[in-house]
Amino acid sequence: MITTTPTGNTAELTEQERAQAARLEAVWSEPGGFWGWFKAVHHTTIGKRYVVTAFAFFLLAGLLAGVMRLQLAFPEAHILTNDKYNQFFTMHGSTMMFLFAVPMMFEALSVYLVPLMVGTRSIAFPRLNAYSYYLYVFGGLMFYVAFLCNTGADRGWFSYVPLAGPDYGPGKRPDFWAQLITFTEVSAIAVAVEVIVTVFRLRAPGMSLNRIPIFVWGQVTVAFMVLFALPGVVLSSTMLLLDRTCNTQFFNPVVGGDVLLYQHLFWWFGHPEVYLIFIPGTAVISTIVTTFSRRHVFGYLVLVLSLVATGFMAFGLWVHHMFATGIPQIAESYFTAASMMIAIPTGAQIFCWIATIATGKVVLKTPMWWAIGFFFVFIMGGMTGIFVASVPVDLQVHDTYFVVAHFHYVLIGGAVFPLFGAFAYWFPKVTGRMMSETLGQITFWLFFVGFNITFFPMHLVGIRGMPRRVYTYPANMGWTTLNQIESLGYVLLFVAVCVLLVNVFRSMRTGAPAGANPWKAGTLEWGATSPPPPYNFLHLPTVNGREALWDAAPNQPVVGGLDEDARSFLTTRTLDAEPATRDEFPGPTIWPFLAAVATTIAFVGSIFTPWGITLGSIPVAITLIGWFWPERQAAERRRAREIWQSE
C-alpha cells in the first residue's frame, strides 16, 4: 500500500505539487461575490466569523459594564434609571454567557482549530456548521434589536420565575431572553455534534486516542457536555415561553406548578455551562504551556482524565446554586461535598502545568504571560469557589458582590485570560502575521492589573453587604470608595482591550510574516501554511506521536489517493485512527443561510404567537429539504466510483 514519491516539507513546491495545489484550490476555494459570502461553508471561514462576531458581542457587553461601573462609582447616581439598569446587567450577563463565552470558547475555537489539529480538510457537516453560525448571529441581533426598542431582557441572566413568569414579567422582555436561549442552544448543539464526529472519525491516520492533542480532548469533552447539559435549558426556557404565551402552568404554584422546577432544570444546564466555558480555557493553557516550555506536557493522561472527570462531575453540582432556596439539608451536604471535589481534577491539572514549566525551557512570550496570569486569577477564583461551596458561607454571601467577584475571577480567569493567550498564540496561524510582542505585553499587564483592581474589591464590598443587581446605593453604606476603585479598574481594562484591538489591526497589515510554525509548536495546525489554504493541507498528514510535528519520523508518510475533483476526506477508526473509508464533504450552498432565515422567522414569530412555531415550521421544512436534496452531477460522479464496504 505504501509507495514512495518525492514530496517536500517546505514552501518549495515541485511542479507536480503546484499542479496538485491548483486542483485542490479549484475544488475547495469559497465562492466569491456578494452571494458567495452567504454560501461559504469551510470551517476556517465560518470559524473566523465566529471569532469576530463573538468578540463584537464581548465588546458590546463590556461597554454595558462600563455604564454600570459609571453609575456605581457614585452613590445615588441616576445616569441609568432602575429599569434601564435591570436591562443593562441582564444584557451584560446574558451576552457574556450566551453570545460571547460559549460561542467563543467552544464554537469559535473548535470550529477553526479542531479540524486543523486533527489533520483533516474540514469539519464534519460543514453546512450544518454554516447554519449554526447564522442562527447564532440572528439570535444575537434579535436580542439587541429588542434592547434598542426598550424590550431588553431585565430579569437577570438566568431569568428566574416567578419574576420572569407571566404574572410578574409583563411585556415581551423575558420572551426575547427565552428565544435568545433557543437560538444559541441550537447553534451550540450543532457544533457539538460536528466536533464529536470530527474528532472521532476524521483524525489523521496514526492519531490514536492517546495521541489526540489536549486542546482537542478539551473541546470534545465540552461537546459531550453540550449534548447532555443544554437539554436542561431547552426545557426550562421552553416551559417559560409556554407559560407566558400558551397559558401552561408549569411554574404556577396555585395549580400544582413549582418555581423550583425552573431552577433545577436551569442549573442542570447552568452549572455544566460554567465548565464548558473554562474547560476550553484550561485546554488552551495546556497547549500554550507545552509549546512555550519546549517539552511534551507532563502528565498527559492525568490532564486528559482531569478534563473528562471535570465534565462528568459538572452534572452532579447544580444544586449548589440553590442553597438559599430551602432544599433539604442532606442535599446541601451532598452538593457541598461534590462541589469541593471539583478541586481535585483542577488541582491535578495545575500541578501538571507547574511540572511542565519547571522541567522545560520556558520561553516567555505574550501567550505564556496570559497563561501565568491565568494561574493567578483562576486559582483565586477557585479558592473563593471552595468558600461558597460551603452552605453557611454561601448563605452569608449569597446575592452579594462577593459572588460577583467569585464568578468574574473564575470566568475571566478561566476563559478570557486563556482566550487572549489563544489570540496571541494562533493569530499568526490565522492571519499569517505576527502580533506585536510589545503591545501584547502592555495589553497583558494593563488587563491583569485592571482586572484585579476591578474585581478584588468586590469581595470586600460583598462581605460588607452590598447586594448584586442594585442600581444605586446610599452614601452612608461604606461602599463608595471600594466602588470607585472598581470603576477605576474598569478604565484600565478598557484601555487594555483598546490596545489589543490596535495590535490586531496593525499586525494584520504590517506584522512580520509568521511562516508556518513561528512558535516551533508540535501540533498539526502548525504543519499547514499560515494562513491555511482552503484545503488546509496540501499533503494530508499522518501522525507518529502526541506532538505530531515534534515526533514525526524523517520519512513520515503522507496520505494519498483521495479524489481531487471533489471535497474528499478520509475517515479513520475511532480508537486507533486506522484509515477506514473515503467520503466527500458537500460544497458551498445558499441553503443553510435560507434555512437559518426561516428558522429565525419561526423563533421570533413564536415570541408573539404560538402560530409562529407551527406555521413557521413549514418554510423551515422546505429549506431543509432544499438543503438535503442531492445535486445530480455529484450523485452521478460518486455513483460511478462507488466502492461498497464488504459486509
Next chain:
Amino acid sequence: MAERVDRPVLDVSGLPTVAFGIHSITWWGVLGMMAVEGTVFLLMIASYFYLHSRVSEWPPHRNPPDLFWGSLNLGLFLISTIPSEWYRRRARKGDLRAVQIGLVIVSLFGIANVVVRYFELRHLNTDWSIDAYGSAVWTLIGLHVLHLLTDLVDTIVLTVLFFTTLVEGKRFQDAEENAAYWYFVVAFWIPIYLVIYWAPRWLHA
C-alpha cells in the same frame, strides 16, 4: 531551504466510499442528535414526576388519559419496526426495490401513527392550561409528536428520492439511518406511553 526528502505515501484509494453504521459519519451525527433529544425526553419525564411529588392528587380532579388510542399507537409503532428492519438490512446490500417498498410501507405506518395520535390528543382528558399536570402531559406528548412529524416528513422525502434517478450509495446510507432514527422514535414512545397512560393509574392506586 530545507533539504528535500522522499516521503512515502499512504495510499487510501482502495478504501470504500459507501459504508454503514459506525463507518458512516452521518450515522454518528444521527446518534448525536438522539443523545440530545433523548436527554430532553428524560428531563421532561423527570419534570413530570417532580411535579407529581409536589401535589397530593394525581391526576388532580380528573380521569387519566383513555387507554385505547395510546395503546393502539404503541402496537402500530412496534409492528412498524418489522418492515423497517427489513428495508434497513436490504439497504446495506443496496437492494433498491426492497428499500423502495420498505420506505413506502413505513411512510404509511407513519401516516397511520399521526392519525391515531390525533385521536390520542382528543382523549387525554386534560387541557394544558388547567394545571401543571395537564401542561406536563401535553408537553411530553407534544415532544413526541414533534419527533413523529419530523421523521415522517423525512421518510416521505427519502421515499420520493428513492424513486428518482438520484439514488447512489449515500442514499442507501440515508435509508439505513432513517430506520435507525425511527427506532429512536419508537423506543422513546414506550417510556412516554407508560408515563402518560399508566403512571397516573399506578400512582393513584
